[in-house]
Amino acid sequence: MTLTANPSVDRTIEVDRLIRGELHRATGARVQPGGKGINVARALVRNGLKARAVVPAGGADGDHLISLLRDYNIDVVRVPTAEPVRSNISVVEPDATVTKVNESGPHLSGAELETLCDTLMSHVADAEWVVAAGSLPPGAGEDFYADLIARLATTGAKVVVDTSGPAFRTSVKAGPALVKPNLDELEEAVGRQLDTVRDVVDAAQELRALGAGTVLASLGSKGAVLVEEAGVWCANASAEPRSSVGAGDAMLAGFLAAGGSGPQALATAVAWGAAAVSLPGSTMPGPEDVGARRVRVDPRPEWDEKVRE
Numbered sequence: 062m063t064l065t066a067n068p069s070v071d072r073t074i075e076v077d078r079l080i081r082g083e084l085h086r087a088t089g090a091r092v093q094p095g096g097k098g099i100n101v102a103r104a105l106v107r108n109g110l111k112a113r114a115v116v117p118a119g120g121a122d123g124d125h126l127i128s129l130l131r132d133y134n135i136d137v138v139r140v141p142t143a144e145p146v147r148s149n150i151s152v153v154e155p156d157a158t159v160t161k162v163n164e165s166g167p168h169l170s171g172a173e174l175e176t177l178c179d180t181l182m183s184h185v186a187d188a189e190w191v192v193a194a195g196s197l198p199p200g201a202g203e204d205f206y207a208d209l210i211a212r213l214a215t216t217g218a219k220v221v222v223d224t225s226g227p228a229f230r231t232s233v234k235a236g237p238a239l240v241k242p243n244l245d246e247l248e249e250a251v252g253r254q255l256d257t258v259r260d261v262v263d264a265a266q267e268l269r270a271l272g273a274g275t276v277l278a279s280l281g282s283k284g285a286v287l288v289e290e291a292g293v294w295c296a297n298a299s300a301e302p303r304s305s306v307g308a309g310d311a312m313l314a315g316f317l318a319a320g321g322s323g324p325q326a327l328a329t330a331v332a333w334g335a336a337a338v339s340l341p342g343s344t345m346p347g348p349e350d351v352g353a354r355r356v357r358v359d360p361r362p363e364w365d366e367k368v369r370e
């Protein structure tokens with residue numbers, strides 16, 4: 062089950078070359094349902110698994126988002142809101158450079174946020190995992206995910222958090238089973254620059270000491286690092302990048318689909334991530350895209366390897 066507190070209608074526009082201040086004629090365009098939790102649900106369903114997505118959605122743009130999600134066969138639970146769903150725009154160039162503009166999103170009232178949490182709680186009974194992912198909408202406090210983790214502790218569900226800024230660090234302290242920061246988010250959470258695999262593992266251990274069970278850190282083309290109770294592993298898979306939007310969400314979905322712990326799940330995660338980055342827009346990969354992608358898993362990490370691209 063996924064919660065996307067600040068979903069979007071994602072618009073991807075392809076151009077030959079982006080030049081600030083110029084008129085561009087698009088060479089391609091697509092509209093897809095967006096937001097990190099929604100993307101995780103799309104990736105799971107694309108691979109034959111079940112996923113329910115809880116989504117606050119208002120206005121005509123909200124209607125549009127819900128109808129797009131139904132086209133993808135997602136089991137959607139809509140929570141109506143007064144203000145409309147946002148649109149996020151990605152401009153993609155042929156070398157896969159993405160320029161992204163995300164709106165801040167609709168303001169959700171206290172009552173709407175409460176209904177969102179109550180709705181999630183009333184649909185959680187059969188969920189093994191609850192993925193709370195993406196930015197928070199204006200109106201939600203930085204402890205929104207932390208409060209949710211506390212409420213979910215009374216259920217059997219394991220909580221995954223993938224968010225950024227102060228809400229990320231606050232949610233880590235509430236003890237989620239798993240967090241999926243990218244390099245920037247991990248750096249922000251520990252308050253320092255991370256240059257090597259050793260730095261990433263140390264930062265991940267710091268998050269585990271704060272309260273996170275497992276840390277799955279995504280490192281773009283450098284793959285991912287998994288730090289859990291049982292050990293530390295690094296993995297990567299090569300890709301011909303086309304659009305990185307949603308690659309982290311596909312990576313997380315692959316990890317959960319393969320059991321949510323250990324090196325085999327990490328290998329599946331980076332295979333899904335590499336497949337996603339090879340597809341246009343925020344298209345989630347299916348089995349034919351993941352295929353027999355070659356994945357390298359290092360049981361002994363190269364501690365001094367650089368993690369910046």
Ligand SMILES: Nc1ncnc2c1ncn2[C@@H]1O[C@H](COP(=O)(O)OP(=O)(O)OP(=O)(O)O)[C@@H](O)[C@H]1O
Nearest residue numbers: 243279280281282284300307308309310331334335
């Ligand atoms: N150029 C690339 N080549 C191979 N794999 C890639 C590449 N870029 C990304 N990936 C895969 O996708 C995963 C996620 O990438 P990244 O760290 O950019 O996630 P992210 O910033 O969370 O992305 P998003 O927020 O758009 O979903 C990586 O862990 C890796 O497995």
Ligand SMILES: O=P(O)(O)OC[C@@]1(O)O[C@H](CO)[C@@H](O)[C@@H]1O
Nearest residue numbers: 095096097149163195196306307
């Ligand atoms: O603004 P947020 O919530 O941080 O991120 C939203 C977003 O950029 O994340 C997804 C890719 O991971 C996109 O579908 C969506 O547009």
